[in-house]
Amino acid sequence: MSTKSLSAEYLKGLWDENPVFRQLLGMCPVLAVTNAVINGIAMGLAASFVLILSSVVVASIKKLIPTQVRIASYIVVIATFVTVADRFMAAYFPPISKALGPYIPLIVVNCIILGRQEAFSSRNSVGRSFIDALGMSTGFVLALLVLSSIREILGAGTFLGMQVMGSWFKPWIIMILPAGAFITLGILLGIALLVEQKTRERRAS
Amino acid sequence: MNLSVRMVVVLTAVGLISGGLLSVVNLLTAERIELNRLKEIEDAITQVVPGTVSSQKLYEEDKFTVYASKDASGQELGYAVYASGTGFQDIIVLMFGTDPAIETINSLTILEQKETPGLGAKITDQQAFLRYWKGKDIRQPLTLRKPAVGSPEELGATEVNTITGATISSDKVMGVVNLSLERLRQIKQEGKLASGDGHVN
Amino acid sequence: MQKKTFHHGIHPPEHKHFTETKKLEPLPAPDKVFIPLHQHFGAPAKPLVKKGDEVLLGQKIGKSPVLFSASVHSSVSGKVLSVDGYAHPLGKPVTTVTVSNDGEDRLAPETQGHENPFSLSAEDIRARVKEAGIVGLGGAAFPAAVKLNPPKDKAVDTVIINGCECEPMLTADHRIMLEYPDDVIQGAELVRIATGAQRIIVGIEDNKLDVYKQLRQRDYAFPVEISLLKTKYPQGAEKNLIAALLKREVPRGGLPFDVGVVVQNVGTAKAVWDAVAHGKPLYERALTVSGSGIAEPKNLMVRIGTPFQAVIDHCGGLKEQSNLVVMGGPMMGLTQWTTQVPVIKGTSGILVWSEEKPAREYNCIGCARCVGHCPMGLVPTQLMKFIKYDALADAESAGILDCVECGSCQYSCPARIPLVHWLRLGKNKIISEKRKKSA
Amino acid sequence: MTDTGFLLRSSPHLKARDSVPKIMYAVVISLMPAMAASFYFFRLKALAVYLICLAGCLATEAVFLRVRKKPMSSLWDGSAVITALLLAMTLPPDLSWDIVLIGSVIAIALGKQVFGGLGNNIFNPALVGRAFLQVAFPVAMTTWSPPATLVIDTVTYATPLGNLKFQGALAQGTLTPLSDLFWGNTGGCLGETSSLALLLGAAFLLFRKTIDWRIPAGAILALGAFTGIFWLTSPQEYASPLFHFLAGGFILGAFFMAPDMVTSPITPTGAWIYASGIGLMVGLIRLFGGFPEGVMFSILFMNTFVPIINRYTRPRILGQRRGT
Structure with missing residues (x-):
C-alpha cells in the first residue's frame, strides 16, 4: 500500500518514476509513433485512456480476482479498453488511426499499463489508482510530446503540421525515421540521467 | 467457493462483460468504419478519373480491383484500377484511371507507401512525380526517363520522368502500373468488365 | 648465414657504444660492504655470523635453509659491524650483514679448487655450485643449483648459454665472453655434465660479432655450438631464446626442463667454473655502469655489498641533473630512490640518466x-x-x-x-x- | 636517509618515439595528396567544405573537452582533424554549408565524444557523421556536380557507380573509363575521385606502418574475389573488379577509414576477418543492394563486430598447445 500524499502520488509519474525516462517502459510506441506530434499525442491519449480505465477497473475488482488468474484478467480488461480505443479512433479519426497502424492494438502489451496494474492498482484503492494512472499517463504523454516535438521540428520543420522553421531550414529526414527515434531517445535519456545525477549531488551536499 | 470454480467464474465473468462491452462498441462504430473505407476509395476514384459521380466495382482479385466510373448521366468515363506491388522498402498501393478504351492514363495517386522520406516517398509528390503521368499514351508500355529532364514537354508520349535520386521507387511504381495495364486489357478481352451487373456504390 | 630469432619483440636503440669496448676492471673493495641475506629468488639465507665476528673473504655468512635459496658469502675480510635491516635495491629493507673491510682480503680456508673439474660427478658439481651460492646472473637470480638438478622424468639434452645480453646499454656479459671465453665454455661444460645433456649451444646476438668470431675460431674438446642470433629484445628471455635457437616452445606455465633444456647466463657459467675449479664462492660480479648521468661509463668487477654510490664515484660520480638511477637494464631494471643500496648478485648494471617530465598518457587508440x-x-x-x-x-x-x-x-x-x-x-x-x- | 629526489617508477624506462599525435598527424599528411586533388577538381567548393568541417569538428571537440573537464591539449592530438578531413572527403562538393556543419557536429558529438572520447568510440566518427547526413539529407547527399575539369552543361551529374547501377552504363558502353577513375577526372565525393592521390597517401601510411596492411589487403582481396566471380561469369552484366576498386569510395575506405585504429580489430586474425567482411559487404551492396555505393555502411557494419572479433581471435600464446 502506498502512503504518499495524493499530490505526490500524481507528481511521481512526471519525473521521479516517469515511465519513459526513468523506468524505460513502453519503448515500442515511444520509438515507433513519435515521428509527428499529432501521432505522439494521439498515442499518448489512447494509452492514457486505457491506463486510467484499466487501473480503475482493476482496483475496484481486485478483491474478487484470485491471484492465479490475475494477469489473465488484467489482460482481458486492458484488451477490452484497447479495442474500444482502436475502434473509436478508426471510426472518428481515420487518418490518425491509419498513421498509428498496429500500434494502437499493441497498447495491450505496453508494459506501462500491465506494470501499473500489477505494481499499483492491484494493491491500492480505486481513488489512489486513478491518481497514479493519471500521473503515469501525464508522464507518458509528456515524454511522447517532447520526443515527437523534437523529431517533427527537426525532421519536417513543422509542429503539429504548422511550419515553424524558416525557409532556410532543410529538414533532417533521419529524425522522422526509426534511426532518429533512437538517437533522440538516447540523447534524452542521457540528459535525464545527467539531471538526475546533478540533483542527487545537490541533495547530498 | 472452491478456488478453481472461483477462477473459472471470475474469468468467465470478466470475459462476458468484456465481450458485451465490445459488441456494443462494434455496433456503434462498424458502420462508420466501413463508410470511411469506402469513402477513401471513392475519393481516390474521383481523383484518378475526373468527373466521376458514381462508381461500380467490376472485377476483383488479390491486390487488384477494377472500378468503372460514371458521370451523372451514367455514361462510363473510364476505369479506375486499384493495385499494389513491392516498393523499395514496403508495399506500394496505388490507384490510376484510364479512358474506357484503355489508351491514355488519366491520373495516378499513391494510397499507401513506406518509401524513404525525402527520396522514394516523393512518389506521392505532384510536382516531382505524379504530374508526369497525366495523359500518357498507354497503348505501349510506359518507360522511365533517366536521368530526369527539366520540363514535361521534353518527354516522349510514353515517357515518365524519374524522381531525382529515387530511381528505384520510380521504377517500382512504373512496374506496378505496366503490369496492371496488361492485366486490365486481358480481363477486358475475357469480357469480365461488362458493367451493369456489379454492385453500385 | 641464417640468423635465428623468435617472433615479435622489439629493437630499441642499443646505446651499448658507451661501454662495449671498455675492459672489465676490478673495483677496489670499499671500506664497508653491506651484504643482504636475500639476493635471490626463493627464501632468504639464515645468518651465520653476529656483530663483532671476524670474517674472511669468501667465508659463508648466510646459509640457505631450503632448496629454493642460496648461500651468501663475505666479499671482504674484516669485522662484522652489524646484522640488521638495510636498504635493498629490490625495495623493502632486508637483513644485511655489514662488514668493515680490513683491506687484506684474507681468504677463507674452505675456498679450495679442484685440479680436474671435468672428472667430477654431476652430484659433486651441483654440491660445489650450491656451496658457492651461485644464482643466475642475468638478473632474475634463480638459484643455479636448482637448475642443474633436472627432475628425474625430464631428460635434458641441451644446455643453452645465454650470451644475448638483449637489454640495451648493458655490456658486462659481452666483456666476460670477450675476456674470459675459456672460463665461460668450461663452465658451460660443467653445467652440461651436471645436467646430463648432450650438447651446448651458445647464443650470441649479431651486435657482438667480435665475440661470435672469437668463439667460432676456438677448438673445443666438447660438443659446443656457437649460434648467431638477430639482435632483438627480449631474446635473452629463456622461453624466447629456446624458441629462437631450437624452435621448441616451453609449455605455458612450464620450465625449460619440460623441453629438455637448461639455460644459463654467460656470467653464471663463468661463476660455475670459478666455483668448481678454483673454489671461489660468488662474492663478486661483473656489471656495467652507464648512462648519460655517469661521467665515465665502465664495465666493472664489483664485490657484492658495495654501495652503488661507491661504484658511481669510481666512474667519476653522478652528473648533477641526473634523476633516474636504475639497477639492471633500461627495459626491466628497477629504479632506486637512493644510491646507498648495495650491489647484489642480480645487479647486472647501474644506469643513471636524467629525464624530463613524462609525456601525458592518452587513451588506448587500438594501434595494436x-x-x-x-x-x-x-x-x-x-x-x-x-x-x-x-x-x-x-x-x-x-x-x-x-x-x-x-x-x-x-x-x-x-x-x-x-x-x-x-x-x-x-x-x-x-x-x-x-x-x-x-x- | 632522506629523499634524494630520484624518480621511482616501474620499468621499462625506454620509450619508442611514436606517439598518438604523431600517428594522427601522419594520417593527416597522408591525406594531403587527396586533398590537393580535390582542390584541383572541385576548386573553391572543396576548400569551403574542408574549412567548415575543420571548424565544426574542432569546435565541437573543444566544447566537449571543456564540459567533460578533459585536458584541452587533446584538441590538438590530431584525431579531430582527421575526422574533419575524412568527413569532408566523403561529402559531395556542392553540399551547402549548414549541412556540412551539422555533419561535423554529429561526427564528433555522436560519433566520438558520447562514447568517452578518443579511443572509446565504436564507430568511425567521420562515417557516423556521413551516415547521419546520408539519411537526414538524402537528396543533397546524392546530388553530384561534375569536376571543374570536365566541360558538361548539366547541373547534376551521376557518379561512376550511379551510372553503373541506375543508368545501365555497362550495357550502353558509357561506363566511366578506368583512366578517369585513376586520375580523378569524374564526379563523386570530394576526396574519393582521384585514386592516384589516395594511393600516394596510402603508400606513405603503409611505409610508415601507421596502418595495418592486412586491412586494405583483406578488403581488396574480398571485393576482388566477390566482384571477380560475377564478372568472369557474366562480363556484360557486371563491371570488372578493377572498376570496383577505383570507383567510388573504396580506396578511401579501405586505406583510410577501415584501418582506423580505434575501430578496427587489434589482432592479426581479427584484421583479416574484419577486412574481408568489409570487402564482401561492399560487393554485395554494389551488386545487389539498393544503393550504388556501400563502403560507408560496410565499414560501420563491421565496426560493430570489432569487440567480439578481438575477443575470439586472440593470438596463440607462446607455449600454448594448438587448439586449446
Missing part, C-alpha cells in the same frame, strides 16, 4: 603495437582493460600469467600507457587471490 610486439603472444591492451575494470577471471583466461614483464608493449605504446604496471598489478592480484583460496 603491443599485440604485434609481445614476445609471448598476448594482447596487453585487452589485459590492461580487464585489470582496470577488475575482470580478473577474464585476464587470467587471456593469459596474463604468461606475461614476463619484458616491457616490449609499453616501449612501443604511442599512448604511453603504463601497460607493464597494469599487468604486474593484475598478476599480483590474481596470485594473491589464488593464495587466499588455497589457504
